[in-house]
Amino acid sequence: xxxPDGKVGTCPxxxxxxxLNKLVKVHRQGATREDGFKxxxxxxxINGIRKLKTRIKSSEEALAIAGVGSKxxxxxxxxxxxxxxxxxxxxxxxxxAILETFQGxxxxxPKVARQWLAAGCRTLDDIREGKHGVKxxxxxxxxxxYYDDINARMPREEAQAIFELIKPVALSIDPKLFVDIMGSxxxxxxxxxxxxxxxxxxxxxxxSHIGRRLHCKDPRKLTTPLGVLRRLLKELHERGVITEDxxxxxxxxxxxxxxxxxxxxxSKGLQRxxxxxxxxxxxxxxxxxxxxxxxxxxxxMRLKANKMGYSLNQRxxxxxxxxxxxxxxxxxxxxxxxxxxxxxEIFEKLxxxxxxxxxxxx
Ligand code: DCP
Ligand code: MG
Ligand code: MN
Numbered sequence: 001x002x003x004p005d006g007k008v009g010t011c012p013x014x015x016x017x018x019x020l021n022k023l024v025k026v027h028r029q030g031a032t033r034e035d036g037f038k039x040x041x042x043x044x045x046i047n048g049i050r051k052l053k054t055r056i057k058s059s060e061e062a063l064a065i066a067g068v069g070s071k072x073x074x075x076x077x078x079x080x081x082x083x084x085x086x087x088x089x090x091x092x093x094x095x096x097a098i099l100e101t102f103q104g105x106x107x108x109x110p111k112v113a114r115q116w117l118a119a120g121c122r123t124l125d126d127i128r129e130g131k132h133g134v135k136x137x138x139x140x141x142x143x144x145x146y147y148d149d150i151n152a153r154m155p156r157e158e159a160q161a162i163f164e165l166i167k168p169v170a171l172s173i174d175p176k177l178f179v180d181i182m183g184s185x186x187x188x189x190x191x192x193x194x195x196x197x198x199x200x201x202x203x204x205x206x207x208s209h210i211g212r213r214l215h216c217k218d219p220r221k222l223t224t225p226l227g228v229l230r231r232l233l234k235e236l237h238e239r240g241v242i243t244e245d246x247x248x249x250x251x252x253x254x255x256x257x258x259x260x261x262x263x264x265x266x267s268k269g270l271q272r273x274x275x276x277x278x279x280x281x282x283x284x285x286x287x288x289x290x291x292x293x294x295x296x297x298x299x300x301m302r303l304k305a306n307k308m309g310y311s312l313n314q315r316x317x318x319x320x321x322x323x324x325x326x327x328x329x330x331x332x333x334x335x336x337x338x339x340x341x342x343x344x345e346i347f348e349k350l351x352x353x354x355x356x357x358x359x360x361x362x
Pocket of ligand 1: 182183184185191192193195290291292294295299
């Protein structure tokens, strides 16, 4: 959930956007539910302001912007009139920067970062040296070790080259696999934060990527002894393509698995983040849609689904979902799947015109 920096063209209210973006950063480090709401509110306001062709002149004008309520309108006018927000003078921007630095460690979220700050840690060296009683998980330790590598984005050519080391190995395990790159790569971005690989397999011959005949719990009937993902990871480790595990599935005996790790192109390459996802063949459309993103596009598709009384996730589009009237986020049942095999079906059922992956950005 990155706030767009709006570098496209010249925006007549760029100063307002810049100040509100600082507020988003501040509240992103906040601990309360209220902070979460504010991140959402200011992000929506920023998206509304970005669409304006003229300078905001009055609070009425500010209030008329989609996503702007009375409190945000007040802030907008303060920026228009004084050039900045006084509130930002009182927040400790240095502490915000420290929290952001800590969260650059893989496996560290806002909560842990705040704990470390409260304990007295200020730098990555403090963390590295285990000052103030800091203890790292194995994944966090690896995250810290490769901090700079992991926080650098890679050119898409490198993502492509690494994928080309992986795909043939996967197909040599089972030629019927579907293996492809999702995420920012599929959206055509010039650089990628990580490599997201989706794996599934048609079940027309009664087999799946678990490596065993469907509905058969007998290990002697395994077609690939370790299951496709496990065997693939083992081979990629042996070839030095995968270098470190970060998050490994607990139970491999599932069609739906998530693996997170590090990989590299060759011994001179940087350590890059890589995610593998396996899904049941029936869910492939919904999984493609979800893992292609981007996250803001996904949010708007989910919102559209909810407004139509449906529910959308990486498994499918569901109808007849009964929600708690006083808390719409709470579902009383799962509903029935009405689309999941292709992305197009899901767009159609939602009444959203087809968008190519590269168009799926906020
Ligand atoms: N996703 C999502 N919501 C999240 C995280 C992920 O909808 N909170 C979906 C949309 C993303 C996809 O999963 O596009 C892959 O997640 P990444 O974090 O790898 O994001 P991207 O690949 O889009 O960007 P990056 O280049 O930073 O990896
Ligand atoms: Mg990605
Ligand atoms: Mn990813």
